[in-house]
Amino acid sequence: MRSAIHPPTFSPGARRIALLLVALIFALLSQAALAHGVDENDKAFIEGASGVNIIPYMYLGAKHMVTGYDHLLFLAGVIFFLYRMKDVGAYVTLFAIGHSTTLLLGVMLDIRANPYLIDAIIGLSVVYKAVDNLDGFRSWFGISPNPKAAVLIFGFFHGFGLATKLQELTLAKDGMIYNLISFNVGVELGQFMALAIILLLMNLWRMSGNFQRSAIFANAALMTAGFVLVGFQLAGYFTQGA
Template sequence: MHSATRPPLFFPGVRRVALLLLGLALACMSASLWAHGVNENDKAFIEGASGINIIPYMYLGAKHMVTGYDHLLFLAGVIFFLYRMKDVGAYVTLFAIGHSTTLLLGVLLDIRANPFLIDAIIGLSVVYKAIDNLDGFKTWFGVSPNPKAAVLIFGFFHGFGLATKLQELTLAKDGMIYNLISFNVGVELGQFMALTIILLLMNLWRLSPSFNRSAILANAALMTAGFVLIGYQLAGYFTQGA
């Protein structure tokens, strides 16, 4: 991205300490990492409901997005160095197009994939964004992926991840299209609410004179979180879903 000057990739000692501390903190979150999905109450409603249920499905979509740590981590990484609302809008729109497409098509056309592998790729999207924010691709490989194309492509995987959660349930055929569209609208509303909070906090943080130095630590944390997500999903794949 070209909307802001990024800090140097790392400074001495910070990466090692940050990754150690953050890795320990994230390990303590292991139980919640497994919990991401549809809870029992929501599952009971979805499997027991019939007909068109616009408001409940909008609520479920919004709830899934605002509690979806993997989606929020990726979004936080995407907007990390975006200062203009025009740029934020462009990237978030690409992400929305991506995940809306695969969410709807995945369920309606019954396109299936192993949810552990899809969620591992979603974890990879978080790692990618952190490395991109630190200019790691240019530093290490001399090239940088197209950031807008990457956000769109990873958006497809995020939407497919949502689809795999719904595919695990028995959805009533009656009103399915309307309910799925309502769920997707709810996801977008949840994304807007979460993004508003993230942007407000980010703008306050940017006023700090130590933002550049803190930004390195934050993206190191983001990268660590992504690797933890990948590790847990791959562990789940080999122990439960292979």
């Protein structure tokens, strides 16, 4: 599934695309502290609502996914070298199974962990995928992690990150199971919409002729973004959450 990549010779066009990608990534990271956040209006609704609220929770789930920059960076890394839709579907399904499981069980069973540490692991998932795309594990460490198992495992952490944010709120017991399922369905819908846009842009990039030449630079930028996310979360842990 991973395409072989070689030391690139950057054309001016490739450099422009790569620099645009870096600028976009760091523009997103300027809001990284809110990657899992719940804004005040949504928080007020969740804490004030009672009973079954299927459509509002679906909306909140979709909104959370499409504004969750760590989720989107990981998904972009996962599909970076996937060219067949059945491969994209297989990996995205594993990710969905992972985050759906821990989102639902984390809240329903009240399984708790420090959200900063969970989000730091989510940042590491972005680093992992970039290194994997660069064939770094085999080249640098002589190992080849199972990519599907890794996506599933990191999916568990992404879902648990969602659960830790919901656990910070006061959820009404009445209708909670239906609302959680609705939220999860919304997350899946948001993931589908975001993935469609990412795939469209990725395919346009692949057809531009600059894709292979800028692939190393793009994944290096993705790795840097993951480390920045980890740094933000560890800083939050040591200053606020420890």
